[in-house]
Amino acid sequence: MTGWLDALIQGILLGGLYALFAAGLSLIFGVMRLVNLAHGDLIVLAAFIILLLAEKLGLDPFAAVLVAAPVLFAIGFALQYALLNRTLGRDLLPPLLVTFGLSIMIQNGLLQLFSADSERLRSGAIETASIALGGGIAIGVVPLLTLLSAIAVIVVLNLIFYRTPLGRAFRAASDDLEVAQLMGIDHNRIFATAMGLAFVVIAIAALYLGLRANFDPTIGPARLLYAFEAVIIGGLGSFWGTLAGGIVLGLAQTVGARIDPEWQILSGHLAFLVVLGLRPRGLFPRAVD
């Protein structure tokens, strides 16, 4: 019984990580209807950037991410402004293909620079610290911080979207691009800002990815799939839905792993397919498309 309760708690905490993966994907889809196939590889790239900063500057990963975030914002802004904006339009293929190409380039670029060895972000005692809940159940501090950070990210994103002029521009561009342009919105800048913001979320996701487990250049595509599944399970267009989707996915994986360790990933995918079969628009849908 304790084992199952433990699996439930760990599943919810793991869901926090998946919600962080998914929040960036959800954000750029919400603003510019762009599905970024390189999203997972960008998370891994960000983890390597944090690792590099931590090693070269002798920083703790939590401090390194503060240095990495503005850098990643700039990279995201430039990527969208110079490259991805040119692919947006009625045809679906160009954005998909360009981000798929980027995914392959990032993976192999990282392989070339960092080799295929597993890496990990080191942050001293906090990595293994845990809080005992009694009854033989303990929760790790890092997994708990992951979930809390996911909630914080979603609160901040919602504030930006619904309480600021920038968020108004995001929503306007998302609802009707042409009218938004008529109202004087420079959509290229707005889209680039949204991508920059998504890259900051990616930096936070990368921090916890690297603190919780080993990573290497090839694990990006699997993270993309988890992020995507969380977005679809939760329902398009709602950040809280994305958190719920992440938690459903995390629960499915830990419960599956509890039955047979080899089934962890498979049961996550199957949960996604079941939700898709029963509720194709997700559990908490908002956007139409």
Next chain:
Amino acid sequence: MRDGAPQLQAYRIATAGPGSRAALAIACMILILLAVLPAFAGRNLIQDLIFLFYMLALAQCWNLLAGYAGLISVGQQAFVGLGGYILFALTLLAGLDPLLAIPLAGVASAVFALPTALVVFRLRGAYFAIGSWVVAEVYRLVFAQFKGLGGGTGTSLVPSITSNVLGIEWVKSMFDVRTPAARDIISYWAALALMATTLGFVYVVLRSRRGLALGAIRDQEAAAAGLGVDIYRLKLAVYVATAAVTGMVGALIYLQKARISPDAAFSVLDWTAYVIFIVVIGGIGTIEGPLIGAIIFYLLQRYLADFGAWYLILLGTLAITVMLFAPRGLWGFVAERYGVTLFPTRRRLVSGAGKGKGG
């Protein structure tokens, strides 16, 4: 409907022109030449051509899916791996002849494609792309559970199976070669037949009534629906048919490799990324495009694959560049500039009463 309207000039609808009839004749001659090639060519060339043929067959399938039916799949490796595993199951566990197992693998892939489609067709556009990828991952993880086929590490075909392919004795005496070379020749013919059939199939489909409907879907899906095209059924038919062909190609690939593992058989890079690259570089939405793309890819693979990661970075850059600056690919560029088509599928109005429907 035309009664009463003053007939100013007679028109007829034609697809082919003299150039394309010559191209068809040349294509048939090349096919015959390729069929008798094993009599002259060395083993290396035969093996290279097997690779070229199956990549081309996969590319034609993906082109039909993405270039015409609007189904941008990143999960076709599901059916390559499925076909491969079914071939292994039928030969290793059921003792069937590999050449018989190839068409059966195609049938099985079609059978699996139907329920798969019911799930992934709930996702549209870009979401369909990632959804198809998830399904391919599910196939990979499920096949890794089959201990009888080697589980996660995979398994090999025993020599008694690969050396007793139908017709191998005949090939050995005919070309005076040893068993491994004779195996290659049989795989070569199977690959050639599969490639030619796929090419012919795509060509015939695109020139048929359904091809016209597919072209309409490609150009403007909502308008096609408005004109009475049953989009769901047509997409489903294309998805299942390409899954069948992809499954047969997968069976052939793994008969030739004689070793299978879940990670290799369901590899998104080998069986989908390269294929997309071929179609996009060559020119999506044309039959000629994948042909050119496959030849370019074969040359790049042959001369640059040793550079490993750099080679893949180059491929990615090339694909992005083409997509941004020549979105219709190399063939699209040539066709637009010089107005040539080798496998015409577009209907044109030609003046003069002529013979009616052009051939």
